[in-house]
Amino acid sequence: MHTQSPADVPTTPAAGGADGRLTAVAAVDLVKVYGSGDTAVRALDGVTVGFTRAQFTAIMGPSGSGKSTLMHCLAGLDTATSGKALLGGTDLTVQPDRVLTKVRRERIGFVFQSFNLLPQLTAEQNITLPLDLAGRTAERGLLAHLTGVLGLDGRLTHRPSELSGGQQQRVALARALVARPEVVFADEPTGNLDSRSGAEVLSFLRGSVRDLGQTIVMVTHDPGAAAYADRVVLLADGRIAGEIDRPDRASVTEALQSLGNHR
Template sequence: MPSPTAHPFPPAAPPHLPTAGAVTAVNLVKVYGKGDTEVRALDGVSVAFGRARFTAIMGPSGSGKSTLMHCLAGLDRATSGQALLAGVDLTTLSDRVLTQVRRERIGFVFQAFNLLPHLTARRNITLPLDLAGRRPDHELFQHLVTELGLTDRLGHRPSELSGGQQQRVAVARAMVSRPEVVFADEPTGNLDSRSGAEVLAMMRNSVHELGQTVVMVTHDPGAAAYADRVVLLADGRVAGEIDRPDHASVTDALRQLAVGR
């Protein structure tokens, strides 16, 4: 395999944005507060995330990585710029339509699992489809629960599952509706190393075997090494990217970012 290619400090001009991007930020700006308390969390971010690819977003604390993901996922409104999902600008949608888009076209995996405690694992997995009035694809459902090792846990409630099992339920829930993109925010942050590796391997396999698009925010170079590409942020701007990342290339790029601040 070719060695990882890192570009930690590209030219200031925004890169060409491929039209095949599943989700794209165009000159995205997000400002919190006003006057002396103003914080510019995103400062003109332009970046595309390709279809059927696993991309990690990384950067120092306060770099804007979670804000970028939240704007692209329709969880937060950008101050200006565009957040495009398959060409549809989420910033122009009404709250009602945006809620529908999030439910039907976007999957989420969060660090805190966010499972409903009174529902079984099966019902938690199918919840997005239940809310949309759709029936699950039986073949896809079986594939997901088998690959994630949940076949004998489907009747259990979250309190009866380990942390790793709960996160695997959350991964299955995010993917069971075949969303156009799955966003994962620090998905292994509450897991031990073995459980985290299992979740990351499943997300990578969903990209390479099912054609899923996954965008993950993480601070962990080991987690980022599962991705096909790493996008680096610093001070609310794109600071570079790494193709075919491994632990060493990610660690080195983050060290260069820290030195350059």
């Protein structure tokens, strides 16, 4: 584990990482304060970090460390107090709501702990919903690939109530990837799943990076889930506290214990 200074992190999306790959999404001196005066809470305290394209990154830290707040600001779901949240060439912190809505719909994929499927739609209709809203047609080859890899081919006409939790999350995964987003944000994607279904979801996310060149940014509290990632970014008290390259369960557990001991 090592702490990364702001100078180490690309501050523009065109900047390359150490391996020459581009940064898909980045925070630059990002600050988020909730409330004001004596009750103000500084959830993010000057965070600067970049997330490389075609890489799977996990964000971890103790409860209250700011990991979900960071993801929400980077995804345009929450407004930053100051600093920049960069997606490609777009600074999300200065965009009006109508632009943020369009960005979230067309350039970002989301996977949440709760599956957020529309109950009246079939699995296939849920998958293609973001494209339908954007007035786009699904790439049939990509749709077939996703449903095949996720084992959904026999479930596409089923509604969410007719699917298991694992199947519903796999529908949500296909929905997140079918529009070829620049980045997929996954917030505790295995939180409501049993261990087998959770492992299937994580293996698929890992495979989407390898096979589709997808960029994945995942918030998780589970060291086993983080071990599927290429890299773990650690937060504590709203600040970057270090990172782990090529993590495994043991290295992540040790790092989290160290953070807890130094709070």
